[in-house]
Amino acid sequence: MAEEQRATVAGWGNTARANQHIVTPTSAQEIEELLHHAKHGVIPRGLGRSYGDPAQVAGGTVLSNAALQEFGPIDRTTGLVTLGSGVSIDNLLSVAIPHGFFVPVTPGTRQVTIGGAIASDIHGKNHHVDGSFMNHVQSLDLVTPTGLVHVSPTKDPDLFWATAGGMGLTGVILRATIKLLKIDSAYVTVDTTRHQNLDEVMAAMIEGDHRYRYSVAWVDCMTSGARLGRGVLTRGDHAPADVAQGRASAEDAIPTKPRLSIPFDAPSGLLNRLSITAFNEAWFRRAPKNKVGGIERISTFFHPLDGVANWNRLYGQRGFVQYQFVVPDDQADTIRLAIERLSSSKVPSFLAVLKRFGPANLSPMSFPTPGWTLALDLPVGPPALPAVLDELDQLVGQAGGRVYFAKDSRMSPASVAQMYPRIEAFRSVLNRVDPDGVMVSDLARRLNLRGTSNA
Amino acid sequence: MRDAFGQPQSAIVFGGTSDIAQATVRQLVAKRLDRVVLVGRNATALGELQQALTNSGCSTVEIVVSDAADPHSAPRAVDDAFAALGQPADLVLMAVGLLGDQRANDDSAERTAEMFTVNTTWPAAVLAGVRGRMVAQGYGQLVVLSSVAAIRTRRANYAYGAGKMGLDGYARGLAASLAGTGVTVQIVRPGFVTTKMTAHLDKGPFATTADAVATVIVKGLATKSTVLYAPGMVKFVFAILRHLPEALWRRLPG
Structure with missing residues (x-):
């Protein structure tokens, strides 16, 4: 039988912590038994990188998937x-x-x-x-x-x-x-361009994203006026085989272990308006104005933050929240309004990530829908923050957009109903496969995802 | 469920019509609080608050009438409150208290007994009942209103101070007993608060308002502090005052 212990966990943002049982089942049979006997709700948990509370259930049981490590083989022809x-x-x-x-x-x-x-x-x-x-x-x-x-x-x-x-x-x-x-190689060809304001960034993305498999912009939400939302746009494609020649072998180019680690929580307030403004400034100036055909290792291009283990601890004991939303293409102005709102409220925000989404899939609850998405890192502490985020919820909801559950830790149930209009289809599936409401998380309780209000 | 900013969605408030409880509930409702049970003695006053909270968008506001002067009513009050809420309570606020008139209490066995019943016995009995419920649900926050009067009793209100001292000590032991259960306890020690309870008195030094105390509570919910002071300053004032020689302490005004 799977080993069971009681532990306190939180999401990556280190906010609302939950105390519950944690079990690491090793087979389908064990999972079935655990679901059968659970009293106060069960939710699976992976590596805990969701920012808020979807992988915890206070007073209930978290099922870690750590022991479910079946692997491959990879079919060489079909992938x-x-x-x-x-x-x-x-x-x-x-x-x-x-x-x-x-x-x-x-x-x-x-x-x-x-x-x-x-x-x-x-x-x-x-x-x-x-x-x-x-x-x-x-x-x-x-x-x-x-x-x-x-x-x-x-x-x-x-x-x-x-x-x-x-x-x-x-x-x-x-x-x-x-x-x-x-x-064909473990490298990516990268074009980097620097843009003086949000309009320029967005225009460049509209004009050229289709030429690249990968595209993302980092924008500065601490600037205002003519430089509001200045940003660095990086776009790339997997490099052809000849690029790799003379470079490290694929084995050497694969992801490496973190070089740095943050061993404990920094004092809350280390990341404040001053330090974040300075960081954003340095980061913007460091980026090349226009560099075409750079070559980067896969890990550098895709996972820059994995170089520092436990970077979330820099935000201190109070932790931080992420806010990621998407709005349809014809509501692109919401991106500007959101950055202006943050900038004018003096809520410090790290570099934000701006990206365009393509078509959605058939899922009723999946976050990506066509349009513009912006992701923000916000330290908990500024008294204005909760109300500013509530205002952004309104803005996003009215624009026909939505907020990402994997990042959320503070939305209200009313916003969910507006942002996820197909939630009833989701609930009817849940009622079929889980009529007794065994599966529940703090996120599901907080946002009333089951629609029962006393979940 | 509480959110990243420590804000609850459901709450039970004992002593629901006290000024501090009302101010706290109003502030919480302006954030995420949506389902509330108000427990109190005065059905009319509770009804008025119920209406006000409903008007400000609260989806459920239930009332439980119970009299803290009767210690035998405590278990029933707990049962009724949780039944009325119909779901786990993210927050339980214990705001029952009686300041009393010390001069009138001085020689009255009956009135002194009532002071301890209302300030200590009933709240402690309710907290014991709540403890079991909260441990069973596996999470939740308990906030207990104490007073700086609980730090050291004074001539002017020693029955009240001693009563709060008992509750304060009980709540700290309760906090220790709950370690590792997912349930937490926070004790709030306001200084002199200008409320209907103190309207007849001269304002003490560092006087604060019910709204200011509520703000301390609402902010405190997001912290791990076991004891909160309102205003924060009285923590340091009382750290000194409690060590004053008795002869000096007795002569302090107020």
Whole structure:
């Protein structure tokens, strides 16, 4: 039987902590038993990189997917591979890259599991070309409170798509078969351009994103006036084989262990308006004005923050919140309004990430929808912050946009109903596979995702 | 469920019509609080607050009438409050208190007994009942209104001060007993607060308002502090005052 212990965990933002049982099951049978006997709610947890409270359930039981490590083999012709829910993108890349494959979608960190990638239906810099993670999942095995099921876009598609971005509420993902991307080298060709304000950044993205597989802009939310939202746009593609010649072998170019580590919580307030403004300024000046055809290692291009372990501790004991939203293309002005609102309220914000999304998939709860997305890192502490974020919720909701559950830790249930109009389809799947409401997280309680209000 | 800023969505308030409780609940409702049970003695006053909270968008406001002067009513008050909420309580606020008239209490066994019943016995009994509920739900925050009067008793209000001292000490032991359960306790020690309870008195030094105390509570919910002072300054003032020689202490005004 799986070992059980009681522990306090939080999301990556280190805010609302929850005390609960943590169990690490090793088989489908163990998971079924745990779901059967659970009293106060169960939710799966991977590597804890969600910023808020989706992978915790105060007073309940967290099922860690750490022991679900089934791996491969990788089919060399199709790129298909079956992976346990607990396999991290880090593990996967260290095996796949030397074989000439890459993960079809990666977020800004390799420290996410396959289970988490599906539950949040994660996106990366290539969403405008490749869509989100679930678009590359062929099928998955899921232990629901009513039993083990195998689902795919053709077999119980409602459950398959409800699991995408379903924040773990449809059950515990056991394994998934995903299609990897064939690559010719472990390098990326990168074009970097610097832009003096938000309009310039956005114009450049509209004009040229389609020429690149990967595109993302980092914008400065501490500037105002003519320099409001100045930014650095980096775009790239997997480099052809000849680029790699004379460079380190694929094995050497694969992700490395962090070089630095933050061993303890920094004092809250270390990251304040002054230090963040200074950082943003230095970072902007350091970027090349216009550099075409740079060559970067995969880890540098995709996962720069993985170079510093536990960087979230820089935000101190009070922690930080992320705020990521998307608005339709014809509501692009919301991006400017949001940056102006933050800038004028003196709420400090680290570099924000700006990106364009392509078409959405069929999931009712998956975050990516076509348009512009902006992600902000905000230290907890400024008294104005909660109210400013509530205002942004209104702005985003009215623009027909939505906020990302994997980043959220403070939204209200009313906003969810407005932002996720297909939530009833999601709830009807939950009512079918989990009629007793066994699967629950603090996020689900806080946002009333089950629609029962006393979940 | 509390959010990243420590703000609760559901709460039970004992002593719901006290000025500090009302101010706190109003501030919480302006944030994320949406389901509230108000427990108190005065059904009319509770009804007025219920209406005000409903008007400001609270989806559920329930009332439980219970009299803290009757210690036997405590278990029933806990049962009724949790039943009325119908879901786990993110927050329980204990705001019952009676300042009394010390001169009138001085020689009255009956009135002194009532002071301890209302300020100590009933709240402690309720907290014991709440403890079990909160441990069973596996999470939650308990906020207990104490007073700087609990730090050292004074001539002017020693029955009140001693009563709060008992509750304050009980609450600190309660906090220790809950370590590792996911349930936390915070004790709030306001200085002189200008409320209906103190309207007949001269303002003490560092006087504050119910709203200011509420702000300290609402902010404090996001912290790990076990004891909160309102205003923060009285913490340092009383750190010194408590060590004054008795002869000096007795002569202090107020």
